[in-house]
Amino acid sequence: MKLKVASYNIHKGVGLDRVCDPDRILTVLREIDADVIALQEADRRYGLREAVIPRASIDGHSPWRVVEPGHYDRARTAASMGWHGNALLVRRDIEVIEACTVPLPTIEPRGAVCVTLRLGGALVRVLGMHLDLSGLRRRAQVQAVCSHMAGHADQGHAVMMGDLNEWSPSGGALSAFVAPLRVLTPGRSFPSRRPLAQLDRIVVSDGLEVEAVGVHHSTLAAVGSDHLPVWANLRLPELGSGRPA
Template identity: 50%
Template structure:
């Protein structure tokens, strides 16, 4: 579908690909790419896209992404061999306009970060943040605050989607409570472990001027083996003038 005729509905997804290592402990990027084709999302936040040590080379080579999918990577890496920022990267459809990008430092005992991009997808402007929060609850809350403060500091507000592996095992507490103060927190379903999903670690969060029409976990024979996480997705649409007014009211109140 061309950019001029595409519906204002956007499909977003988030996927921790575990550096392309599947549940059989084999590194097979082609399996991850096959799952991405199945998802058919407009924007995908990817976690653990780069190897952790050495030159931090990407586990999804950009030339292979170009050959095997309809996506292009939004580059955040500071090393030539890397695509991501602390493993976080965004994939977008090739006709997407990338208006601006930003790397976000997150407080942590171990290296953590998030990535932000302002995009124009099929005529719709949206701000997307991809993140991978820490394993310790206290640090997850600090990292959530850092992401929210970064959003608050931006001069031009846009409809916003935040998504990623939040590592939050509590269903409605912890860092999720902070995000829920001024945003909608979708619960697509259990996404970890991919062979027997029990924990909803992967989440999609939207600003109040967006509405989640549908959301779910992408479960298929390929996604069960490509990573230890299943991807989650959401279809989002503008929420209407009432929600926009609510967002304006929230913007005038203290963030946290």
């Protein structure tokens, strides 16, 4: 069974042309055509923290549904799509078992969202995150999300992705992801006009086979946000194959 995942910091829908265009973001998401998408900066920062992309546009005009983490507090309102700007979209024919928020140690508002999916007979946990600008905080946040993923009785497969704000190509906070986790390198994704840094990453558990990874380049993606989306094509091992499940 194959699974395509993607991560995209949509910059609150504001492109390099300084225009807020939610439809442009949705078009980019359709270009990627992933099964599970982690969005960062999906809600406005102040006021009611409304979702950048209208829920009606997703519910009525897209193949995905918004995962509800079930956490309503000062960081999330009924008008929000995510938590601290993090949101997960899942293709409608994929079974969602549960979803939750994951608090992160930080001074500035940060958090992560996690969903457990059932694909065939396997469980896949997907976590979306947007980490701190501070290197010390990023390392502690990576340790927090890893502890969350390891704290389930039924481990299943794990995918963690988002804007990690880590400029080091392999060190820094990335070194806090330890085996059996693997940090993938889709490519340079920031800034979108002329990418220099690999800030957007995908991390997978050892039981998942990685068929391909990359950065989504298109005319709309080049101006739709200050980040380019990253993606990975994954394959779940067949049950009974002897691989971790």
